[in-house]
Amino acid sequence: MDILLHSCCGPCSIYPVEQLTGKGHRVSGYFYNPNIHPYREFKRRTAALRQFAELSGFEVEIDTDYGLTEFLRKVVFHEAGRCSLCYDMRLEKTAQRAAEIGADAFTTTLLYSKYQNHDLLVKKCEKFAQIHDVDFYYQDFRIGWQEGIDASIAMDLYRQPYCGCIYSEQERYDKKLKKKMRLAAAQAQQTE
Secondary structure (H helix, E strand, O other), rough: EEEEEOOOOOHHHHHHHHHHHHHOEEEEEEEEEOOOOHHHHHHHHHHHHHHHHHHHHOOOOOOOOOOOOHHHHHHOOOOHHHHHHHHHHHHHHHHHHHHHOOOOOOEEHHOHHHHHHHHOOOHHHHHHHHHHHEEEOOOOOOHHHHHHHHHHHHHHOOOOOOOOOOOHHHHHHHHHHHHOOOHHHHHHHHOO
């Protein structure tokens, strides 16, 4: 089967590529991630993906357009649903690209992350597969989380410290926000 793998970065691509090729599939990658902020981070992630591609022989197409403006137009004033909107942007474009190149199916490295909404990702992929008349290949790659981390360290790939968007960057680094979120969660538990 020819599978187009939406790749969010080099480290997250390692385990899915290994799994898919190990099952005899022909896998190529597609990097389309307008959510990544700032531009320097975007460049670091594309460089790490290119490095992984060179080390492994993984063929990848990288959309180098920095899409922050498009991403922000979609999510501003909808921050509570930002991940769903972000999935829509990236997965629809991947399904569309898979159909354009005649791939048998598509999947995503987002299914590798323990931090993503797995069930929502599956629903979104199934929806866009139907819209673009291409199959969605499902596999839960989370089981290989540590294996992928270990391999990325061995390859000396840049490993990002947050999901990619400006909001996740703030959540990662803003101690005041973390404290506020912990307090809100504690208050919510007390009212239950």
